[in-house]
Amino acid sequence: MRTYTREIDVESPTDVLVIGSGPSGLAAAVAAAREGMTVRLVEQYGYLGGNLTGALVGPCMTSFSLDGKTQLIRGIFDEFVRTMESLGGAVHPSHTVGGSPFAGFMTYGHEAVTPFDPEVAKRVALEMALDAGVELMLHSMMVDSVVENGRVAGAVVAHKGGMSFLPATVTVDASGDGDVAARARAEFRYGRESDGTVQPMTLFFRVRDVDDEAVAAYQAEHPEERFPFESLVEKAHRDGTYSLPRRGVQLFKTLEPGVWRVNTTRVTGVDGTDVHDLTRAEVEARRQVLDLLDFFRAELPGMGSSRLLDTAATIGVRETRRIVGTYEITLDDLVQARAFEDVVTVAGYPVDIHSPTSKDGPFDDDIPTTANVYEIPYGALVPAEVDGLLVAGRCISGTHEALAAIRVMPPAFALGQAAGTAAAQAARGGIAPRDVDVRALQERLLEAGAYLGERLARDRSML
Numbered sequence: 328m329r330t331y332t333r334e335i336d337v338e339s340p341t342d343v344l345v346i347g348s349g350p351s352g353l354a355a356a357v358a359a360a361r362e363g364m365t366v367r368l369v370e371q372y373g374y375l376g377g378n379l380t381g382a383l384v385g386p387c388m389t390s391f392s393l394d395g396k397t398q399l400i401r402g403i404f405d406e407f408v409r410t411m412e413s414l415g416g417a418v419h420p421s422h423t424v425g426g427s428p429f430a431g432f433m434t435y436g437h438e439a440v441t442p443f444d445p446e447v448a449k450r451v452a453l454e455m456a457l458d459a460g461v462e463l464m465l466h467s468m469m470v471d472s473v474v475e476n477g478r479v480a481g482a483v484v485a486h487k488g489g490m491s492f493l494p495a496t497v498t499v500d501a502s503g504d505g506d507v508a509a510r511a512r513a514e515f516r517y518g519r520e521s522d523g524t525v526q527p528m529t530l531f532f533r534v535r536d537v538d539d540e541a542v543a544a545y546q547a548e549h550p551e552e553r554f555p556f557e558s559l560v561e562k563a564h565r566d567g568t569y570s571l572p573r574r575g576v577q578l579f580k581t582l583e584p585g586v587w588r589v590n591t592t593r594v595t596g597v598d599g600t601d602v603h604d605l606t607r608a609e610v611e612a613r614r615q616v617l618d619l620l621d622f623f624r625a626e627l628p629g630m631g632s633s634r635l636l637d638t639a640a641t642i643g644v645r646e647t648r649r650i651v652g653t654y655e656i657t658l659d660d661l662v663q664a665r666a667f668e669d670v671v672t673v674a675g676y677p678v679d680i681h682s683p684t685s686k687d688g689p690f691d692d693d694i695p696t697t698a699n700v701y702e703i704p705y706g707a708l709v710p711a712e713v714d715g716l717l718v719a720g721r722c723i724s725g726t727h728e729a730l731a732a733i734r735v736m737p738p739a740f741a742l743g744q745a746a747g748t749a750a751a752q753a754a755r756g757g758i759a760p761r762d763v764d765v766r767a768l769q770e771r772l773l774e775a776g777a778y779l780g781e782r783l784a785r786d787r788s789m790l
């Protein structure tokens with residue numbers, strides 16, 4: 328164990344420790360606690376949800392197959408959405424297909440997204456975690472991992488009272504950035520293969536007092552536009568009045584009339600694991616918000632009287648470390664719909680790369696289309712060498728291109744549920760996560776409402 332020169336508190340041990348409370352960490356903690364484990368969930372902010380709440384990211388992209396016909400992400404994600412819906416704080420993805428008020432700009436071609444209210448998400452996340460018996464440790468930043476004989480034995484957090492060691496039988500790294508794994512010296516990859524660059528950061532903000540009908544009318548008159556207000560942005564580019572490297576204004580209608588989320592600021596060349604880059608990115612993105620507001624009011628139909636409602640508490644980081652697992656998912660796996668014996672999640676969201684360098688973003692045109700339904704194996708959650716640890720969400724094992732598809736929030740929920748359930752099985756059995764009986768894990772996930780695809784269902788029926 329690493330020796331600290333100053334005293335730190337040692338908290339009581341738990342079966343499972345989850346670092347980060349975004350979609351993946353929340354689902355991991357709830358799943359492990361429902362398996363009867365003692366679970367501690369650590370979060371640096373004062374609320375749960377990660378990008379879902381703090382970064383104002385939304386809607387949840389599709390949880391359905393690419394053709395919009397089958398709901399793939401179920402389990403804890405579906406429960407979360409249905410609870411939000413019952414409180415008037417979400418629209419279930421099955422209701423956001425063509426013709427709904429949330430089609431069009433809401434989806435730019437993708438069906439079955441989930442619009443939701445971030446404050447309702449905060450409430451439901453908290454209630455689900457507390458109801459499951461999860462012990463929360465908010466306002467705590469994980470700063471180190473403790474490794475004993477190649478096994479993560481817990482993590483060290485920093486908080487207002489100093490520092491604490493949180494011992495655990497199994498730790499789930501749901502930090503998005505793979506912080507626990509990296510501190511445990513697990514191997515990771517960073518950036519795309521060609522030049523090591525990562526996707527840009529974006530600070531979400533919301534505008535109010537938008538004339539929804541005027542925006543909808545503009546959209547109806549311009550069915551050829553792939554990005555909202557594309558031709559107006561193009562003109563502004565030519566006139567030199569719009570400097571952001573984007574083809575349009577990425578806008579998402581919310582549940583509140585006149586209120587839209589804006590996913591348009593863009594800061595490239597910054598590393599989300601470097602505090603100086605994060606600082607620079609926040610400063611730059613907050614300046615961009617002001618420029619965009621001026622542009623909206625001056626140029627965009629329906630936006631003449633729009634005002635800033637809020638900016639996210641933190642800039643959104645799309646990509647940092649990808650922890651090398653016992654299996655690394657590739658784009659080819661998603662395109663070919665490769666079958667994995669250890670499938671723990673199925674998803675259908677296509678590759679969505681916001682170019683790290685191109686001024687023409689947000690989408691690279693030369694990426695092949697992913698399969699209608701593709702599988703994600705358990706091996707992508709198991710670090711190749713370090714034991715006692717699972718990764719979930721944005722930092723799982725995959726290439727830059729593959730991660731650009733599976734990084735969105737619905738798969739993050741499903742991966743978290745899988746990691747939390749596996750962590751419980753490992754802790755209960757006194758075994759390493761890599762030795763978990765995958766068939767038993769799949770059975771538990773299915774019993775808990777997850778969906779693992781038709782292929783697995785067929786294979787099981789033949790057993």
Ligand SMILES: Cc1cc2nc3c(=O)[nH]c(=O)nc-3n(C[C@H](O)[C@H](O)[C@H](O)COP(=O)(O)OP(=O)(O)OC[C@H]3O[C@@H](n4cnc5c(N)ncnc54)[C@H](O)[C@@H]3O)c2cc1C
Pocket residue numbers: 346347348349350351352369370371372375376377378379384385386387388389467468469470501502503504506528529530531590643644645719720721722734735736737739
């Ligand atoms: C700009 C942007 C736009 C996006 N748009 C969409 C979209 O429209 N729809 C969609 O579905 N997905 C979208 N995504 C993707 C999605 O938001 C993320 O990939 C997803 O939230 C990943 O979930 P996660 O649980 O892995 O991580 P996160 O949601 O990032 O959660 C990680 C959590 O861990 C906490 N944490 C991190 N490090 C530490 C630490 N050391 N100690 C303590 N706590 C820590 C963080 O505070 C956070 O709460 C977008 C992402 C970005 C950045």
